[in-house]
Amino acid sequence: MSAFLVCAILLILCFAYTFWPTGQLLVQRNKSQLEFLHERKDVVYDNLRDLNFEFRAGKYPEADYNAQRATLEDEAAELLRKIDILAAKDPAAAAALKTSAR
Amino acid sequence: MNPTPAATIDSVLGNFSLLLALVLAGYNLIFGAISLRLIATGARTRVHPVRVLETARRAGIACFLAVTVAAGCLVYASFTGDYTVSYILHHTNNALSGAYKFSALWSGQEGSLLLWAWLLAAYGFALRLAHKRDPLLTGYASTILSAIQVFFLLLLVFEAPPFAIQAGPVATDGFGLNPLLQYAEMVIHPPMLYLGYVGFSVPFAFALGALMMRYPGEKWIRVTRIWTMITWLFLTFGIALGMHWAYNVLGWGGYWGWDPVENASLLPWLSATAFLHSVMMQEKRGMMKSWNIWLIFITFFLSILGTLLTRSGVVSSVHAFAESSIGGWFTAFLVIAIGVCLFTYLLQRSHLYSEHKLESLASRESSFLFNNLLFLGACFAILWGTLFPVISEYVTGSKVTISTPWYDRVVLPIGLGLLFLMGIGPLLPWRSTSLQSVRRNLILPGLATLAVAISMMAFGMKPWADQSSFFSIVAFSVGAGCIVAIFTEFQRGVVVLHKQTGKNYFTSLILLARRNPRRYGGYLVHFGIVVLFIGIAGGAFNQEAEQTMNTGDSVNIGGYKVVYQNMTQDSNDNYQSDFALLDLYKNGKKIASLAPERRLYLATDQPSTIVANHSTLASDLYIIYAGKDSDGQPVIRILLHPLINWIWIGVLIVLLGTALAIVPEYKGALPKAAAKPEGSAA
Amino acid sequence: MMKKIFGKELLRLWMQMCAVCLLVIFAAGAGNSSDRFNDLGHKLMCTCGCSQVLLECNHLGCQSLADMSTQLHTAIANGDTDTVILDAFAAKYGPTVFSTPRGGGFNRMAWIVPPVVILLAALLSALLIRRWRMRDVPAPASAPTPDTDAMRARIRKDTEDFL
Numbered sequence: 048m049s050a051f052l053v054c055a056i057l058l059i060l061c062f063a064y065t066f067w068p069t070g071q072l073l074v075q076r077n078k079s080q081l082e083f084l085h086e087r088k089d090v091v092y093d094n095l096r097d098l099n100f101e102f103r104a105g106k107y108p109e110a111d112y113n114a115q116r117a118t119l120e121d122e123a124a125e126l127l128r129k130i131d132i133l134a135a136k137d138p139a140a141a142a143a144l145k146t147s148a149r
Numbered sequence: 150m151n152p153t154p155a156a157t158i159d160s161v162l163g164n165f166s167l168l169l170a171l172v173l174a175g176y177n178l179i180f181g182a183i184s185l186r187l188i189a190t191g192a193r194t195r196v197h198p199v200r201v202l203e204t205a206r207r208a209g210i211a212c213f214l215a216v217t218v219a220a221g222c223l224v225y226a227s228f229t230g231d232y233t234v235s236y237i238l239h240h241t242n243n244a245l246s247g248a249y250k251f252s253a254l255w256s257g258q259e260g261s262l263l264l265w266a267w268l269l270a271a272y273g274f275a276l277r278l279a280h281k282r283d284p285l286l287t288g289y290a291s292t293i294l295s296a297i298q299v300f301f302l303l304l305l306v307f308e309a310p311p312f313a314i315q316a317g318p319v320a321t322d323g324f325g326l327n328p329l330l331q332y333a334e335m336v337i338h339p340p341m342l343y344l345g346y347v348g349f350s351v352p353f354a355f356a357l358g359a360l361m362m363r364y365p366g367e368k369w370i371r372v373t374r375i376w377t378m379i380t381w382l383f384l385t386f387g388i389a390l391g392m393h394w395a396y397n398v399l400g401w402g403g404y405w406g407w408d409p410v411e412n413a414s415l416l417p418w419l420s421a422t423a424f425l426h427s428v429m430m431q432e433k434r435g436m437m438k439s440w441n442i443w444l445i446f447i448t449f450f451l452s453i454l455g456t457l458l459t460r461s462g463v464v465s466s467v468h469a470f471a472e473s474s475i476g477g478w479f480t481a482f483l484v485i486a487i488g489v490c491l492f493t494y495l496l497q498r499s500h501l502y503s504e505h506k507l508e509s510l511a512s513r514e515s516s517f518l519f520n521n522l523l524f525l526g527a528c529f530a531i532l533w534g535t536l537f538p539v540i541s542e543y544v545t546g547s548k549v550t551i552s553t554p555w556y557d558r559v560v561l562p563i564g565l566g567l568l569f570l571m572g573i574g575p576l577l578p579w580r581s582t583s584l585q586s587v588r589r590n591l592i593l594p595g596l597a598t599l600a601v602a603i604s605m606m607a608f609g610m611k612p613w614a615d616q617s618s619f620f621s622i623v624a625f626s627v628g629a630g631c632i633v634a635i636f637t638e639f640q641r642g643v644v645v646l647h648k649q650t651g652k653n654y655f656t657s658l659i660l661l662a663r664r665n666p667r668r669y670g671g672y673l674v675h676f677g678i679v680v681l682f683i684g685i686a687g688g689a690f691n692q693e694a695e696q697t698m699n700t701g702d703s704v705n706i707g708g709y710k711v712v713y714q715n716m717t718q719d720s721n722d723n724y725q726s727d728f729a730l731l732d733l734y735k736n737g738k739k740i741a742s743l744a745p746e747r748r749l750y751l752a753t754d755q756p757s758t759i760v761a762n763h764s765t766l767a768s769d770l771y772i773i774y775a776g777k778d779s780d781g782q783p784v785i786r787i788l789l790h791p792l793i794n795w796i797w798i799g800v801l802i803v804l805l806g807t808a809l810a811i812v813p814e815y816k817g818a819l820p821k822a823a824a825k826p827e828g829s830a831a
Numbered sequence: 832m833m834k835k836i837f838g839k840e841l842l843r844l845w846m847q848m849c850a851v852c853l854l855v856i857f858a859a860g861a862g863n864s865s866d867r868f869n870d871l872g873h874k875l876m877c878t879c880g881c882s883q884v885l886l887e888c889n890h891l892g893c894q895s896l897a898d899m900s901t902q903l904h905t906a907i908a909n910g911d912t913d914t915v916i917l918d919a920f921a922a923k924y925g926p927t928v929f930s931t932p933r934g935g936g937f938n939r940m941a942w943i944v945p946p947v948v949i950l951l952a953a954l955l956s957a958l959l960i961r962r963w964r965m966r967d968v969p970a971p972a973s974a975p976t977p978d979t980d981a982m983r984a985r986i987r988k989d990t991e992d993f994l
Contacts, residue, residue, distance in 0.1 A: 060211075064214075086368065093433075103648075104642060106576075120987075408882065522949070526945070547926050549938060550927045
């Protein structure tokens with residue numbers, strides 16, 4: 048008898064928890080183009096920082112370092128340009144992103 | 150006569166909660182899938198699909214509760230000695246101590262599947278709780294996990310019920326636990342190993358989910374990577390505990406026997422290691438996206454395949470699981486999983502286009518490529534060796550054996566190749582590089598390698614004499630090169646930070662590790678692996694002696710003198726013991742008394758050896774009481790294992806490094822040299 | 832151009848190193864051991880059900896180990912060749928008595944397949960690397976505009992700190 052009681056309690060507990068009405072919904076915003084660009088910019092920045100670090104640690108000859116830095120900076124510049132254009136169109140979104148970024 | 154006893158509360162509740170868990174996981178799967186589909190198509194429905202997805206998530210959490218109750222019931226039954234439950238009758242007895250009653254949970258087929266289901270639910274619980282950061286991706290991952298959960302719960306409900314009632318009169322005592330499992334390590338080894346196996350479901354779910362939803366951007370790979378690292382940590386620990394147990398308990402003096410069950414644990418470990426390396430290519434360079442996703446899929450398949458192979462009786466193993474019918478279930482599950490992955494991949498592969506090109510063969514990128522080649526090569530070779538007896542029987546009709554010598558010849562060279570790459574890889578810079586800088590970086594490690602190789606040969610090692618001396622000389626010398634390379638990496642980083650911040654070297658080292666825990670944790674893992682290889686290579690210097698001993702007899706081995714004193718006996722409710730009492734001398738001084746033991750377990754009537762081990766960093770003196778000869782005199786087997794402790798030390802370093810690599814990095818600005826102290830930074 | 836030469840040179844270096852390693856490994860495997868008993872004892876499995884190499888069996892008073900060692904000792908004392916000895920064992924216990932697959936036919940596959948697969952995979956990755964290196968990346972189509980320098984300065988300011 049007690050076994051059935053415990054089973055019933057477990058059943059009710061699980062179903063009550065599952066179907067308990069929720070207040071607000073966690074709807075995921077779609078990632079904006081701006082966020083996406085920021086993500087990519089962060090990766091390129093990280094690569095640049097890494098490059099600087101490895102250069103200072105003596106892993107690259109000067110010429111190699113300069114060439115690579117130029118490539119990565121071009122890549123970053125391209126992204127920054129796009130970001131600037133988008134941010135100019137939608138200043139509110141850009142500001143929101145800035146506060147949420149590190 | 151009462152043919153089937155009345156069900157006890159634990160078996161009723163256990164059965165019920167498993168059924169309930171199945172219903173909840175099924176709800177999570179079906180309604181999760183429907184709502185995700187509706188969200189993806191943007192269809193308008195009466196109930197908002199996100200609301201349905203939320204109930205699915207909660208069902209997953211409730212499922213964890215239900216499986217926990219079921220596992221609790223089995224543990225309760227074990228502790229209260231409820232022998233109406235067949236599983237409890239067969240895996241415990243009254244005299245068993247507490248910890249082993251607990252470990253009865255995973256010492257048999259049904260119980261270990263229940264543990265698997267519970268761990269999966271626990272991982273799912275953690276994942277579902279942390280859903281706010283990325284609700285949609287978590288929704289996908291949660292639904293995929295629930296599909297795996299449904300499979301294990303189906304097995305538990307229909308094929309391997311842990312709460313099956315034993316027919317006939319209720320026994321007053323159980324048949325006992327396999328004595329080989331009555332060791333402290335066996336209490337933690339299986340849960341750790343299962344945490345590893347099961348854990349791969351989580352990165353798998355994230356990767357498949359991200360592919361299904363065409364996740365925008367690359368952030369998902371980060372989540373996947375971190376979960377893989379956590380799982381890898383557990384699996385590494387689990388495998389190492391198994392090795393340690395085999396070494397200390399099985400009494401054959403080895404720690405790895407290339408048994409199918411051991412191989413099965415190594416397969417996903419290898420592919421996951423390959424993933425942890427090549428994923429860096431994706432995070433840093435946006436390359437190898439398809440490859441990475443398949444590595445994660447394969448790791449998951451291998452963890453399932455391992456279970457399938459070892460539990461279905463397809464390959465024979467010395468491990469304890471009986472042949473059973475669950476092989477068909479696992480095969481079906483594996484086929485479905487592969488089908489789903491393949492279908493999703495073909496449908497969504499345009500999402501995985503990589504944008505970068507490889508600049509040079511001498512870059513870090515290409516070393517990762519070779520790394521992956523060797524890891525998967527090792528994986529394939531081990532799988533081939535495990536399956537070959539079956540394949541051969543199928544093709545030629547006669548069975549063959551693939552044992553240690555085969556693996557030594559085929560897999561060890563790959564391992565040494567990996568060791569070699571491990572030394573070189575981190576020294577190669579990312580992207581293109583000139584050969585000049587490569588040379589400069591390689592000089593010191595190269596010199597170290599040569600120096601060690603030459604000095605070992607000067608001390609009389611002949612690499613051409615036999616395989617094991619060749620392997621050990623390569624392992625020691627390449628290992629030395631790796632250590633120098635790793636040390637140089639740390640030293641360079643510290644110097645740069647020291648110059649930049651003006652902090653002392655120690656603070657710079659801490660700062661370095663905090664700035665990039667992943668890289669320096671990774672180096673620590675590499676260091677641990679080198680130490681481990683050195684421990685393994687010590688095996689080339691093993692010595693062995695076996696002798697029947699009378700009082701006062703002695704054996705000299707490796708600078709030790711072992712003197713036999715006499716025998717003694719002891720017994721308790723669980724087992725009877727015979728001890729051989731030995732004194733150990735070094736340089737004429739007594740340094741220890743050792744008592745290797747033979748036990749006879751009363752419940753199972755099985756004998757077991759307890760090794761006496763005099764363990765130092767230089768070597769283990771490993772003494773086995775092998776038995777008595779016809780005159781009743783003890784036969785003592787003595788093995789000298791040089792450097793073997795470095796294997797366990799290496800594993801600890803690996804674990805430490807992995808733990809460090811999981812720590813999130815410190816992102817604040819660096820303190821400037823001759824500026825304000827660190828506290829003002831950030 | 833220079834990079835390509837370096838790449839090829841390095842590839843050759845890699846291949847040479849691999850070839851040397853492989854040679855040494857196989858030479859080592861074929862090395863002659865003076866201790867024939869030990870050598871042959873490791874080519875055989877113990878038949879007691881322990882799934883271990885004959886000389887590694889740790890069973891208490893293992894009868895299989897004793898019988899098989901005696902047979903092996905006797906055969907060696909008789910001056911039989913390795914092949915004769917091993918064939919005698921195979922005749923008595925079946926082919927599973929060998930610790931590794933022996934002889935020709937399909938059993939060769941046990942040894943051939945893993946290295947062949949790895950070599951094929953290496954070949955494939957080499958082709959892949961070639962394709963990657965040939966891949967055209969759309970070069971950033973940025974002609975030096977006035978803002979390029981400003982942009983560079985901004986990026987450097989952002990990244991002068993390093994990880």
